[in-house]
Amino acid sequence: MTSPLSRWLSPAGRVLCAAIAVASVATAPLFESRIRIGAVMMAIAAAVVLGRPRARWLARRGAAAGLAVVALVIPFVLAGQTARAADVAFRAAAAIALALSFAATLSLAELPRALATLRAPRALSGAVHALLWQLEHVGDEGRSLLLARRLRGARGAFGPEVLSSLLARTAARAERVEVALALRGVQTPETSGRLSRGDIAASVAVLVLGIALHLGA
Amino acid sequence: MHLADGIVSSPAILLGLNAAGAALAVLAIRSEEQSPSRSVAFAGTLAAFVLAAQGLNVPLVPGASAHVIGAGLLTVAVGPGRAVLALLAVLLVQALLFADGGITVLGINALNIAVLPVLAVHSMQKLLGRRHVALAAGLGTFLGNVAGATSLGATLVLGAGVSAKLALGFLIGVQALAGVVEGVFTAMAVRHLAQRMPSLIAANRQRDPRVPARLDRSTDDARSSESRRGLAWAAVAMGIALALLPFASATPDALARVLEQVRPAP
Numbered sequence: 001m002t003s004p005l006s007r008w009l010s011p012a013g014r015v016l017c018a019a020i021a022v023a024s025v026a027t028a029p030l031f032e033s034r035i036r037i038g039a040v041m042m043a044i045a046a047a048v049v050l051g052r053p054r055a056r057w058l059a060r061r062g063a064a065a066g067l068a069v070v071a072l073v074i075p076f077v078l079a080g081q082t083a084r085a086a087d088v089a090f091r092a093a094a095a096i097a098l099a100l101s102f103a104a105t106l107s108l109a110e111l112p113r114a115l116a117t118l119r120a121p122r123a124l125s126g127a128v129h130a131l132l133w134q135l136e137h138v139g140d141e142g143r144s145l146l147l148a149r150r151l152r153g154a155r156g157a158f159g160p161e162v163l164s165s166l167l168a169r170t171a172a173r174a175e176r177v178e179v180a181l182a183l184r185g186v187q188t189p190e191t192s193g194r195l196s197r198g199d200i201a202a203s204v205a206v207l208v209l210g211i212a213l214h215l216g217a
Numbered sequence: 218m219h220l221a222d223g224i225v226s227s228p229a230i231l232l233g234l235n236a237a238g239a240a241l242a243v244l245a246i247r248s249e250e251q252s253p254s255r256s257v258a259f260a261g262t263l264a265a266f267v268l269a270a271q272g273l274n275v276p277l278v279p280g281a282s283a284h285v286i287g288a289g290l291l292t293v294a295v296g297p298g299r300a301v302l303a304l305l306a307v308l309l310v311q312a313l314l315f316a317d318g319g320i321t322v323l324g325i326n327a328l329n330i331a332v333l334p335v336l337a338v339h340s341m342q343k344l345l346g347r348r349h350v351a352l353a354a355g356l357g358t359f360l361g362n363v364a365g366a367t368s369l370g371a372t373l374v375l376g377a378g379v380s381a382k383l384a385l386g387f388l389i390g391v392q393a394l395a396g397v398v399e400g401v402f403t404a405m406a407v408r409h410l411a412q413r414m415p416s417l418i419a420a421n422r423q424r425d426p427r428v429p430a431r432l433d434r435s436t437d438d439a440r441s442s443e444s445r446r447g448l449a450w451a452a453v454a455m456g457i458a459l460a461l462l463p464f465a466s467a468t469p470d471a472l473a474r475v476l477e478q479v480r481p482a483p
Contacts, residue, residue, distance in 0.1 A: 015313060023321045026222040027231070065316050069221050071391075075373065075383040088377065092223035099222065099316035106314060115309075123246065123257050127306035130261020131268070138265040160406035167266055167290055167406070168414050174262035181258050 003052035003105050011110035012117035013199025017206045018102035021047070024210025026095045031087040039213055044097045053104030061103075065096045108132045117193040130177065134170075141169045218392060219311070220326055220369060222319030225376030234372060235324030242327045245301040245335065257302070263291060264303035268310070288334035289358035289403035293350060294410070294417050297339040304331035329368045334361025350411055350418055355404025362396030363389060 005014060021043070030036050048058075069092040076085035106114070112129035116122075145162050195203075225231055267287040291300035308326050311317040318326050338357030345353040370385035410417050 018313070019320050022222050022319070026319065026321050027226050027228050029226070061315055061317075065221060068219055068317070069224070071218065072221065072224050072373070075379045075387050076377075078383050078387070079380045084378070088224055088226075091226065092221045095222035095319065095321075096316050099312075099320060103314050103316055108314070111310065111313060121243075123260075123302060124305060124309065126257035127261035127264060127302050128309055130258045131264040131303075131306045131310060134262045134265040135268060138262070138269045142269045160402050161409045163270055163290065163402070164406040164409040164413075166270065167294055168410065168417055170263060170266035170269075171294060171417055174259045177262050178258045 003050060005047075005050045005052075005102070005105045008198060009202055010117070010193070010196055010199055011106060011114035012193070012195055013202055014102055014105055015111075015114045015118060016195070016199065016203045018099060020203060020206045020210055021098050021102070022095045024206070024213055025098060026091060028091070028210075028213045030091050030094070031083075036213060037090075040094050043209070044094060044101070047098050047101035051101035051104050053101055057104065058100055061100055062096065065100070066093065069093065069096070108135075113193070117195065134173065134177065137173065138166070138170050141173075142166050145169075218366065218369060218388065219308075219318035219330070220322045220372065222321050224319075225322065225325075225372060227376050230372075230376035231321055231325075234328070234376070235322065238324030238326075238328030238332065241332045242301055242305055242324075245332055246298045246305075259295070260299040260302040261306055263295060263299065264306040264310075267291065267303060267307045288331065288361060289338045289354045289399070290406055290410075292335045292338040292357070293342070293354045293407050297335045300335045301327075301331045304335070325369075325372055329365040329372075333364040333368060334358065337361035337364055347418075351404045351408035354407040355400040357400075358403045359393070359396040359400035362392045362399065366392035 009017065025040055025043070028036060028040075030040055069089060072092075073085045073089050076082070076088060109132070112125055112132065115125035115128060142162075145165055149162065225234075270287045270290075288300060288304060291303055295303075305327055308318055308323060308330060312320050312323055312326075318330075334357075337360040338354055341353035341357035341360065342350065345356075366388040367385065370379075370381070370388045373379040373384045373388075374381045407418075
């Protein structure tokens, strides 16, 4: 079932709202005021309800991102700044929860279009397009390499030759992709589309709420 | 190590460091000899290799494993410009689709995970020459990890008020260990490549005759003026960050304090 966010906003609108929401929460002095903490919790709840991320996906991605936050908070704890550590950890966790709620509404195919609409550098949106287009094929190559290795009787951890073989195969694929695009006359993706009025209104609303979060007591 | 959102909360530091990271990344990408449109699909496909390779875990000790980033292998195989572009694409996808690495710190992550490791490997290649490409890749990977950790530690000290000794000591220690493992792995992988497919090593390839000279943007004059422009922008960005530093504070209420000062009194 598509989420309300997916129905109301275009992919570019969702990326823009996500960036504004995450930036607002990531730079706000949350622990200074209970009202701010409550407002952020409500924003996260709203994002989860409107984004409808799958629970298992959210838990898995959240745990992976959370580990990185724990590693970065350790210097605060070692310095005895536990209150500061809690503040940083809460802010980071809130930002991750918001980012994941929006990320759950974006499919692989939608991201390159969103970047092109937002006028991201063409080289970057083109590289992202090629990445997402080829990801499954390259993943299949990697799996077939590991399977072939097991079928030849190898056991245990794989060696660096698997990585170099995968790189060689991927480079050959990259050459073929490049030639195919050149033969079709396709260069980097053109900038496409514009933000709709709904996207702009939603982005402005999120921006206003973000500023209120900073200014409110 | 990816920096997450919310760890560095000072908008001034975020703006300055992100701008500097982005400027250096653009500089590294434009330093390549290939035409830009030719690089994009190639770099994007290789970015898929980076994501796929990061899914392959290398056991360290029983019960613990690590994953390679791939900057060293990429740099050796395709050169620094394409390697940085590929890694940037990976960082963007990870931040927007998986919340792995922050959206507000993309420029900083680009500096620590793409630019510095790639430049370290490329510098080692230039220093040690073609004959020692595996050693250059291994050493460069290790140094790149340490450089990235140092930059991340400096970011935490400047932007989050962490004690320098702890931030740098902890991060550099952890990343140095990971760098040793990844460096050895990368060196072995590059040696395997050099033995079986030497044509895949970028330094061994001639300039591609399929790219017409008029599309090749790398005349010496154009490249050096672009390099000067890029360095100038990076310097401006860092200057802005340093000029704003007195207004930035490790404590979370810096922006609120500045806004209170500029709002008219009731």
